[in-house]
Amino acid sequence: MSIRTRFAPSPTGYFHIAGLQKVLYSYALAKKNNGQYIVRIEDTDRNRYVEGTEDVIFESHKLMGIDIDESIHDGGDYGPYRQSDRLDIYKKYAQELVEKDFAYYAFETKEELDEMRKSQMDEGHRPRYNGLYREYDKEEAKKRVEAGEEYVVRLKVPAHREIVVEDMIMGQMKFSTDDLDDYILVKSDGYPTYHLAVVIDDHLMKISHIFRGVEWIATSPIMKLTYEFFGWEMPQIGHVPNILNPNGQGKLSKRNGSVALSEFFEEGYLKEAIINFIILLGWSPSIERVHGEKEREIFSIEEFVDLFETKDLNKSNPKFNREKLLWFNKEYIKNFDTKDLADRLKEWNSRYLKNADIESDDSIEVKLELVKERSQTLKELAESLEFFYNAPNKIEWNIKQLKNVQKNLEDMKAEIKKLIESFDDDSKDWTHEKWEEGMRAIGDRFEAKHGDVFMVLRVAITGEPFSPPLFESLQILGKEEVLKRLS
Ligand code: GLU
Numbered sequence: 001m002s003i004r005t006r007f008a009p010s011p012t013g014y015f016h017i018a019g020l021q022k023v024l025y026s027y028a029l030a031k032k033n034n035g036q037y038i039v040r041i042e043d044t045d046r047n048r049y050v051e052g053t054e055d056v057i058f059e060s061h062k063l064m065g066i067d068i069d070e071s072i073h074d075g076g077d078y079g080p081y082r083q084s085d086r087l088d089i090y091k092k093y094a095q096e097l098v099e100k101d102f103a104y105y106a107f108e109t110k111e112e113l114d115e116m117r118k119s120q121m122d123e124g125h126r127p128r129y130n131g132l133y134r135e136y137d138k139e140e141a142k143k144r145v146e147a148g149e150e151y152v153v154r155l156k157v158p159a160h161r162e163i164v165v166e167d168m169i170m171g172q173m174k175f176s177t178d179d180l181d182d183y184i185l186v187k188s189d190g191y192p193t194y195h196l197a198v199v200i201d202d203h204l205m206k207i208s209h210i211f212r213g214v215e216w217i218a219t220s221p222i223m224k225l226t227y228e229f230f231g232w233e234m235p236q237i238g239h240v241p242n243i244l245n246p247n248g249q250g251k252l253s254k255r256n257g258s259v260a261l262s263e264f265f266e267e268g269y270l271k272e273a274i275i276n277f278i279i280l281l282g283w284s285p286s287i288e289r290v291h292g293e294k295e296r297e298i299f300s301i302e303e304f305v306d307l308f309e310t311k312d313l314n315k316s317n318p319k320f321n322r323e324k325l326l327w328f329n330k331e332y333i334k335n336f337d338t339k340d341l342a343d344r345l346k347e348w349n350s351r352y353l354k355n356a357d358i359e360s361d362d363s364i365e366v367k368l369e370l371v372k373e374r375s376q377t378l379k380e381l382a383e384s385l386e387f388f389y390n391a392p393n394k395i396e397w398n399i400k401q402l403k404n405v406q407k408n409l410e411d412m413k414a415e416i417k418k419l420i421e422s423f424d425d426d427s428k429d430w431t432h433e434k435w436e437e438g439m440r441a442i443g444d445r446f447e448a449k450h451g452d453v454f455m456v457l458r459v460a461i462t463g464e465p466f467s468p469p470l471f472e473s474l475q476i477l478g479k480e481e482v483l484k485r486l487s
Contacts (some may be wrong), residue, residue: 102229
């Protein structure tokens with residue numbers, strides 16, 4: 001059997017980072033087995049539909065470097081891949097269920113439903129559909145439908161049945177049909193509900209494995225029943241646990257920081273770091289088995305695909321530890337090939353920052369060599385390059401800390417200036433030895449530590465008491481610029 005997985009987002013506004021986990025697991029399972037990864041747009045809930053989200057979904061895949069085999073943009077043999085373009089298909093299959101007596105037309109009005117709900121609540125029961133039209137005359141129902149009356153189609157859930165679902169992550173789950181309503185399959189607006197569409201689409205698109213969020217667990221028995229009624233085999237299913245807020249309280253939410261994938265891109269996270277972080281939120285690889293290693297945290301997407309097995313997916317709820325994500329990002333930046341990092345930074349800059357200095361910098365790599373170890377994000381990287389392009393407009397340093405420097409600052413500056421002027425004009429002869437020697441002599445003259453003398457220069461060129469390696473930075477700035485900043 002060929003492995004076919006899908007990501008089935010509803011275009012309701014943005015791409016939540018938790019969605020990426022399902023994307024990655026679906027993608028990995030398919031790719032590991034030479035199968036296909038499909039993206040299907042589930043837009044049947046017209047009240048929640050937000051224009052433009054489809055683009056965000058595909059753009060995010062592109063930014064993540066995740067190739068889609070079949071979708072509204074990639075084509076495929078099992079389309080259309082957008083649910084609102086499949087309405088005729090759903091209608092046909094809903095009719096089939098009605099004809100086989102596994103579903104029925106219902107005509108209840110809003111008032112009737114409200115009344116039903118109210119009386120059940122008054123009696124202390126959980127409100128549920130009372131089967132008003134379950135045994136309604138079929139011919140009569142058909143006539144009313146044909147006459148254009150508003151209707152819904154409901155699933156005829158059998159009583160007292162145990163439904164068993166074997167979940168790839170959660171293990172065996174048992175349900176009783178007595179806890180299920182006669183769920184609506186087709187709404188009065190003619191659109192199918194999730195319950196109907198998901199089954200038809202997964203079946204017709206030959207999906208073999210489904211990853212979806214745990215919030216859908218309760219609908220699994222309905223899914224199972226619907227498959228049974230159609231006489232189809234249900235794909236394997238795995239419910240991915242919710243990612244919790246960093247404090248472990250509640251599902252990851254906007255209130256605790258960014259959750260939209262686009263925000264992470266904007267903040268300057270590398271796709272490699274985001275992917276690495278997200279996969280490990282629910283996957284503990286048995287790498288010992290494969291690589292003989294016990295502890296390891298850095299995984300490329302290729303390695304992930306290669307190692308992926310559903311048995312390594314966890315049942316427990318992971319916390320969204322932002323520091324950890326930052327750590328991954330820093331690791332990736334630090335270890336990135338400088339040329340590639342330069343490309344990434346420029347790409348990011350052209351998208352978000354639009355800093356003309358970075359855009360036109362042909363020798364950005366030499367600078368990146370100096371700053372890449374100290375930046376956690378592309379944004380920080382851009383910030384730490386700033387002093388190469390522009391003199392600091394304020395000095396963030398308290399000179400009072402360095403007593404002998406404060407007393408003699410002007411004289412000291414004059415000496416440093418003289419030292420710099422003694423060097424070649426093209427600053428090619430700026431060796432560590434020459435600097436050390438010159439700066440030490442100045443320190444000795446003013447009874448200041450020679451580190452303090454360096455500090456004067458450091459602060460003059462960057463505005464801060466910390467900077468990337470000083471001499472290399474000075475060399476990049478050049479003699480003229482250094483003298484200007486010093487004065
Ligand atoms: N459209 C559903 C959602 O966005 C997908 C659930 C599923 O993967 O089956 O949550």
